[in-house]
Amino acid sequence: NAGVTQTPKFRILKIGQSMTLQCAQDMNHNYMYWYRQDPGMGLKLIYYSVGAGITDKGEVPNGYNVSRSTTEDFPLRLELAAPSQTSVYFCASSFPRGGGPPDTQYFGPGTRLTVL
Amino acid sequence: GQQLNQSPQSMFIQEGEDVSMNCTSSSIFNTWLWYKQDPGEGPVLLIALYKAGELTSNGRLTAQFGITRKDSFLNISASIPSDVGIYFCAGQRRDDKIIFGKGTRLHILP
Numbered sequence: 001n002a003g004v005t006q007t008p009k010f011r012i013l014k015i016g017q018s019m020t021l022q023c024a025q026d027m028n029h030n031y032m033y034w035y036r037q038d039p040g041m042g043l044k045l046i047y048y049s050v051g052a053g054i055t056d057k058g059e060v061p062n063g064y065n066v067s068r069s070t071t072e073d074f075p076l077r078l079e080l081a082a083p084s085q086t087s088v089y090f091c092a093s094s095f096p097r098g099g100g101p102p103d104t105q106y107f108g109p110g111t112r113l114t115v116l
Numbered sequence: 117g118q119q120l121n122q123s124p125q126s127m128f129i130q131e132g133e134d135v136s137m138n139c140t141s142s143s144i145f146n147t148w149l150w151y152k153q154d155p156g157e158g159p160v161l162l163i164a165l166y167k168a169g170e171l172t173s174n175g176r177l178t179a180q181f182g183i184t185r186k187d188s189f190l191n192i193s194a195s196i197p198s199d200v201g202i203y204f205c206a207g208q209r210r211d212d213k214i215i216f217g218k219g220t221r222l223h224i225l226p
Binding site (some may be wrong): 035039040041042043044048058080090092104105106107108109110114 | 141206217
């Protein structure tokens with residue numbers, strides 16, 4: 001298994017540009033998450049999904065959108081990039097309750113985004 | 117929103133020393149998690165705790181779920197160079213959302 005993969009690894013955007021951060025997992029996990037990590041800080045949840053077709057807001061959803069059309073993919077969309085969105089973005093997935101340790105989140109390697 | 121207070125923010129220790137860090141909150145959590153993050157990588161789960169009072173070990177790592185369900189600690193015994201990194205605590209609420217602490221940066225002096 002490749003686990004959780006994220007692309008791109010690095011990206012520089014201009015203010016107002018849009019982009020999609022890709023996340024895929026091949027572990028058949030129902031739960032998927034997007035976090036952002038600012039320098040010197042912990043992770044903050046942006047959006048999460050408990051299964052295909054279902055998404056919900058996390059702690060800091062403003063300026064982002066997600067979709068979950070398949071179990072494997074959970075892309076994160078930035079429509080109008082702002083400097084405040086400069087961060088490292090991590091995607092994660094986990095087993096559903098009853099399917100294994102419910103809280104074991106597997107993280108991708110991250111996408112470093114800079115908005116200038 | 118809910119916050120986890122993780123301390124210390126950073127530690128500078130000699131190789132072979134024991135390490136202790138903790139997380140506290142004003143809120144109750146159902147699960148406590150401890151992660152390690154290496155530079156340029158995503159966090160990796162070290163230990164998960166599911167019951168108040170639970171004490172769990174993973175090699176040289178030991179973590180405990182506080183009796184009040186509002187705190188947890190992580191100990192590392194006999195530190196080695198590969199222990200360097202950022203350690204995060206995280207608490208999982210009843211609605212399954214996970215809140216992360218700001219991390220403890222562990223440095224090992226040569």
